[in-house]
Amino acid sequence: MCGFAGVFDRRDRRTVPEPIIDAMTDALVxxxxxxxGTHIEAGIALGHRRLSIIDLSRGHQPMPSDDGRFQIVFNGEIYNFRELKAELQAAGHEFRYDSDTEVLIEGYRAWGAEMLPRLVGMFTFAIWDARERTLFLARDRFGVKPLYIAHLPDGRTLFGSEMKALMAWPNLPRDVDPRAIEDYFAYGYVPEDKSFLRAVSKLPPAHHLTLRQDGGAAPTPVRYWDIEFRAKHRGPVEKLEAELIERLEAAVGSRMVADVEVAAFLSGGVDSSAVVALMAGISERQVKSLSIGFDEGGFDETPHAEEVARRYATEHHSRTVTADDYGLIETLATAFDEPFADASAVPTYRVCELAREHVKVSLSGDGADEAMAGYRRYRLFMNEQRVRGILPAGMRRGIFGALGRAYPKLDGAPRFLRAKTTFEALAMSPGEAYYHAVSVTSDRMRGELFSSGLKDALGGYEAKRLYADTFAGAPADSTLGAAQYTDIQHYLPGDILTKVDRTSMAVSLEAREPLLDHRLVEWIAALPDRHRLRGGEGKWLMKRALKPYLPNDILYRKKMGFVVPIERWFRGALADRVAGLVSDSKVAGSGWFDMDRFGRLADDHRTGRGEHSRTLWQMVMLEEALARL
Structure with a gap:
């Protein structure tokens, strides 16, 4: 696992001063x-920071090809590199190292962009071809690893593993993209088709981009992979269970290959427990597991993690932290660069911090909720969809639209009384309703908070189109498959994988996601819906298959995740911090918000008249991001 940065001159062959590429690279230390390492020649500069995992004494980057034609910088791991190396050797390619980086060079020499579908792993990389004067950029299928790009007006293209590397370039335009503000308050993150800054974009997951020194405009990225949720695998449940376990074992086993020790995060939930169980069956030595607990019972899952650790006799390390761990706000803002409002980044950072004290690599259980329909919102959405299937759209808009407008917003009431959002969703199309289910600050609330100036700057742009349009065009047989597909395109890379990448890399830890092996996810996506969600139970087939490995109180207990008490923070220790935003802050000075309305929102939350913790958290993290521009 590593970080890299670079500058490519599309127009001329200007040389980048070494101190500048060093500053970009060292921002990723x-x-x-x-x-x-650094490589500079006319028209191209590459810089690299290395976290050594494979071929520890060699494999340094930027790595040249043996003939000097290619130079590569690479972030990630290619889990099938030895199989690809054998194939390339059989075709006459020669190798100097036992490194996945060199396999990428020779694979690109042999296959060009057609190499990408052959790769199993998480990756971003840049390959400079001195003969053709081209730069090839690529990102893995799910977006596990990030890649930021800025095409500057002077013809240069900047690229790097984090936005802070690009921000080290002198005079990078720092104006904020107003669409990113709309997206951020809708979703809690800035999606993968843009960044916080107007001048910077992200290479989308499963895309590659070829830049040429021909003076032309920057081309559009090309997609090389997609997934379909179409039922193709049928047969006896017992046979599917056995095949699922085989695929899980293969995915976990491939992620355990390293020249350093590999551990696993263990929350006590289904996914991380499954990873630990399978590791224990594969590993020849005792598995290390890592857990974070909280000093309040309502947020603490450590008893469940300890149950799994005992069952598999792991070398278990745990740490109890205070549930009021808001002191990490500045640390997280520095790690993310862009505003990021998933508060579970706080405990995720803490468990990565604990892991780095023992290992350089840890496996996580991320990805199964999206692939196997594990989120509660899938069940609720499909319940709503049954109602949509009964009533015509016109009738639903009339009946439920009126109920949604008339029903009071009861934030503090028991969940069964909070029907306003359900009525509103039933009046919508499925894609719009699913967006409604995942949004953080509602369209209505954003309409109240955003200033007229920000609304004008948006020019009619609406965040909901991202989810609704992806949902409508999803290659899926069902609305459940369309919802999962949409999450894999946006929520997974924009929130979950961003959170894990930035928090793990902030402490120099490599996190690997075996449940996102693309071959495994493709197979799961080809199962009938009933094997993913049945009787209100998500991950239905996965839980059945894991019964020999995990007890029912792990498999079937209520999903919890990393929960933090931000609702309480804004009624206590952080109340003054939020109050200070109203008049003396970057967000107040931005002109984007009606700060009087925000002040009333904060006061309603503080006094218990409303529950607005997620929107308040968004504003706090936006303030921190603006302070770092």
Whole structure:
């Protein structure tokens, strides 16, 4: 695992001063504390920071090909590199190292962009071809690893593993994209088709981009992979269970390959417990597991993690932290660069911090909720969809639209009384309703909070179109498949994988996601819906298959996740911090918000008249991001 940065001159062959590429590279020292390297020639500059995991004494980057034609910088791991190396050797390619980086060079020489579908792993990389004067950029299928790009007006293209590397470039335009503000308050993150800054974008997951020194405009990225949720695998449940376990074992086993010790996060939930159970069956030595507990019972899952650790006799390390761990706000803002409002980043950072004290690599259970329909919102959405299937759209809009407008907003009431959002969703199309289910600050609330100036700057742009349009065009047989597909395109890379990448890399830890092996996810996506969600139970087939490995109180207990008490924070220790935003802050000075309305929102939350913790958290994290521009 590493970090890299670079500058490519599309127009001329200007040379980048070494101190500048060094500054860009060294902004990523946390991603690679074990070494650094630079390659500069006319028109191209590459910088790299290394966290050594495979081929520890060699494999330094930027890595040249044996003939000097290619130079590569690479972030990630290719889990099938030895199989690809054998195939390339059989075709006459020669190798100097036992490194996945060199396999990428020779694979690109042999297959060009057609190499990408052959790769199993998480990756971003840049390959400079000195003969063709081209730069090839690529990102893995799910977006596990990030890649930021800025095409500057002077013809240069900047690229790097985090936005802070690009911000080290002198005079990078720092104006904020107003669409990113709309997206951020809708979703809690800035999606993968843009960044916080107007001048910077992200290479989308499963895309590649070829830049040429021909003076032309920057081309559009090309998609090389997609997933379909179409039922193709049928047969006896017992046979499917056995095949699922085989695929899980293969995915976990491939992620355990390293020249350093590999551990696993263990929350006590289904996914991380499954990873630990399968590791224990594969590993020849005792598995290390890592858990974070909280000093309040309502937020603490450590008893469940300890149950799994005892069952598999792991070397278990746990740490109890205070549930009021809001002191990490500044640390997280520095790690993310862009505003990021998933508060579970706080405990995720803490468990990564604990893991780094023992290992360089840890496996996580991320990805199964999206692939196997594990989120509660899938069940609720499909319940709503049954109603939509009974009533015509016109009748639903009339009946439920009126009920949604008339029903009071009862934030503090028991869940069964909070029907306003359900009525509103039933009046919508499925895609719009699913967006409604995942949004953080509602369209209505954003309409009240946003200033007329921000609304004008948006020019009619609406965040909901991202989810609704992806949902409508999803390659899926069902609305459940369309919802899962949409989450895999947006929520998974924009929130979950961003959170894990930035928090793990902030402490120089490599996190690997075996449940996102694309071959495994493709197979799961080809199962009938009833094997993913049945009788209100998500991950239905996965839980059945894991019964020999995990007890029922792990498999079937209520999903919890990393919960933090931000609702309480804004009624106590952080109340003054929020109050200070109203008049003396970057967000107040931005002109984007009606700060009087925000002040009333904060006061309603503080006094218990409303529950607005997620919107308040968004504003706090936006303030921190603006302070770092």
């Amino acid at each position: 946390h991603r690679g504390p074990d070494g650094r």
